[in-house]
Amino acid sequence: MVDILIGQYLTGSSALHRTDARVKIILLILYAALLFIIKNPLSYAIFLIFTTALTMMGGIGFKAVMKSIKPLRWIIIFTAVINLFFTKGEPLLSFWKIAITAEGIDLAVKMTVRLLCLIVASSLLTLTTPPLTLTNAIESLLSPLAKLKVPVRELAMMMSITLRFIPVLAEEADRIIKAQTARGADFGSGGIISRAKSLVPVMMPLFISAFKRAEDLATAMDARCFISGAPRTKLHEEKLTPADARAGVVFVVFAAAVAAAELL
């Protein structure tokens, strides 16, 4: 479960890794928007090819991609099935009250491709961007909202502190689980109640240490005169680079290809 949140990021130095996180987020939003207005099968093919090419360019292995798809497999299957059986149109096959229509097949395939592309593209973002860079980018993109009194900075701070401590807690959980296993604890067997009960020896120490950590952190922040909402500077000011320009150009070419496919 922790993997979903942090185990995602894979170190690397591909063009995808080097592109500014803000650029990646904006391009991902445009990508998603485009994905939901296309109609022509050729556009879907272009999307599939483009997404595959990006994955390969980022040096992301098949395994990592499957890992991000797996938790959502039921949603994909469910959507496909619903579209397959419940789309009105000319029935090709029908038995009892259920009919499969040409339109149904068309829609099911399209929805599946859409979902797959969307999942893979968004995990490309998290796979090639360290979590903290990601929160910084979100903060930077949302900073205009600060004018509307939205506490963007505080939210970003909370997010990065959370992200910062997930690996620490994950490691701690791992150690506690091992320690209790060494005392013969048996996780993952028995009914729901006995499974829930078997978590107590792990959750209790984990909560205690999390609270203690939170308290220590608060004290340390106080000791260094942390003031909520004060303007802050960053160690690394993110400047756009040629890599970002290249990413933009690649995306424009891709969008043009999709537009051409749609208009043909």
Add this chain to the structure above:
Amino acid sequence: MIRIENLNYAYKTGAKNQKQALVNINLEIADNSLTALIGHTGSGKSTLIRHLNGLIKPDSGKIFIDDTEITAPKADLRRVRFDVGLVFQYPEQQLFAETVYKDIAFGPENMKLGADEVKRRVYEAAEMVGLSEKPLEKSPFELSGGQKRRAAIAGVLAMKPKKLIMDEPAAGLDPRGREEIFALIKRLHKSGMTMLFTSHSMEDAAKTAERVIVMDKGKIFAEGSVAEIFARGGELRKIGLDAPQVTIIADKLRALGYDIPPVYTVEQMLLAIRKIIGGKNG
């Protein structure tokens, strides 16, 4: 007996990245021995001992506990864990139950022992570590640091393992707490348990252990009796360790012409000095 053959292990830290933590380890730890495992931070001590009751599976190599290969695909790891007790570093951080009693009972209950037997074992383990009846009904969080540590150790002892492995058992304790822990280790050893503990402290290793294993960068650097290992102060210094302070002082005094044999503990040093002073007086 614990036997390790050609053990290798790497932590997988990413899709392609890994950190080789153990390199071709070969070891044998005899029954009823008292061994210290020393090594610089990150040398792989904790990783190695977590292999010894199957918490970590090696990438390659075999581990035998009394002729049972625990690295075999179908090894009964739960049984192994009752035979080989493992006390983690800062074990008090794993206390969880409402009372010390219940916490100590966790292990024996997992062994599916009868209520009477569990009770007997809890009292026995508490007594072994020097916790009287009163603290047993308290919440573990009301105990002092040293008491918490001992309560946690009792939790493992209550499973009556034949071999007990402790990771940095004295870390973070005050001098009295350390004394108590090492006295306990010696007592358990005398009662027939095979003991292995890791340590950063040459002093603790020298005064408690019979044998010493030195690790460096995931490899076994040296292995031998206390005297054999700490006679090699120069080599130890190269890997971030050293001989005990008293050994260094004795060596310097000898270089100055005093008739002092190699010593490894304060007691030995005292004897040697007494001899010199006594010799001059008489």
